[in-house]
Amino acid sequence: MQLEIRNLARLYDKKRGLAPTSFAVAKGELIAIVGHNGAGKSTLLKMLANWILPDSGDVVIDGIDLRNRAAVVRKVGFIPEDPNLFDFFSVEYNLKLFAALSRTPLQRVEQILDEFALRPFRKSKVQALSKGLKQRVNIGRALLADPPVLLLDEPTSGLDFEMTREIYRLLNSMHDAGKTILFTSHRPEEIKNLATRIMVLHEGNVIFDGAPREYFQSEIHEKLYA
């Protein structure tokens, strides 16, 4: 297993957060994490990305303990819902800075600019870009060091139809390239078209973990979107 999670928990108060949760993820899976707001989806991803510290539990990614941050960040790329880039600098500056800090060759920046169709915007300040373009830069940055696991927190939130389709295309191509992907979503069509496995969180607990076909036939889906 590429990702092993044992009793991982983080509670903000008695109801919000993530209750002790265990599951494993095989290489190449594309998992959609579904649930209402406050169900614990983002908390789970943020803990895997080392953004917040768990109250308890263990996570091992490709044999590396999550607590070994400097080593584990090479294995995981995290794309938050709101792009967190140095928006007063250019796209190129942002990519080069993070490439240098990740000790990634600068040719990789050129590859990312081509792969994500960002070359026309390389000199543009991030703050001048649309949210969709910012999200593309954000995903590109997460892929600079070519991590095998990608975590995306509501990647299409606030994007228009065109940009949403563009993100789906990117996710599919990353999945085809063998990446393991976990993403959170509220959109049924997104889950249906992309996921190979679905996990449903409710009040911090996993209430469903299975194939998309089972999920869409279950009562859980009906209740979730009733």
Place this chain on the structure above:
Amino acid sequence: MMRNILLLSINDLAIALKNKTILLILFIPLFVFISLNLLDGTDAKVGKIKIGLIQDYAYPSEITRSVKAAGKLIEVTWIQNEAQGMRLLKEHKIDGMLTNNDKAPGNLALLVLKKESLHTIAIVQSFSALQKAAEGDRPSWISDIRSLHEGGIQRDTLPTWILMIVLLVGFIILPAQVAEEKEKKLLLALLQTPIHEVQWLIAKLVLGMVLIITAILFLHLLSNFGPVHLFDYIALIVAGSFCFSAYGIFLGFLCRSQASARTLGVMFYLPHLLPSAMADVSQKLTSVAPFLPSYQLYEPLQSILLEDGSMAHMTFDWLYLLLLGSLMCYLSWLLMKKRWLM
């Protein structure tokens, strides 16, 4: 229209409350009130001139007699030698000392902290009046005035400007920058790379120190004035900029947003600046100021820049600055590890 203006004003007030800017409105008057209470009043006790006389020096009998007679106006402190007198002057325990005038043997010189101060004028006026009462129109007892701080008002104010620069970078610029990186999740983005937390901290320290040192260098170039003990001065500035940069980074970690960091910064900036800078003019503030970290920078700065002092006599000050800076670095590192308010 009025309704909208009212709604927007209430909303602005709510924002000011939320980001704690409103605290400044309460803090500044409170701070001014406390500072004014700490400043010396104008009552008779405080208004007395404190003059130092050297025990073994043979002062003319008219002087000692007149000074004794003017007990309500002048308080005499008998001192063993000139060195002790200088120490008491620096500690603001006496306002001036009557000593031998090297340029005109047999005549008296007045040694004060600053020539251009109210204390000096008061001493000269009082002694002139006493001399006239005792001897009539004979030459003045005080034939020369020497000052511990050489170089005029421009040079006298230099330590205060330097302290302002250090505190401005430490308490206003750095906390806002750290809080901005937290607020925009930029710090978390940086921690998604294999960098170590300590590397980020050191980079911020370097930024603070470079800003401070550049500004001070620029100030010296413009004022065309340099210290006698250059190495000691550089070492003190490095220790001071390290201490207050670390302090600023720690303050930044205590805040979730830039607005909170600015408010907290001002709340630290004013108390650290005013007592140190105003201690020269107030005995009460002189007794309070040493408890502030800024005083441990300000006092050696004064000594090096105005009295040609050296680091050899300031071991406590620079050790204090280095230890406080290290403590602040450690606390910032702990908060960073805990992802405090991120």
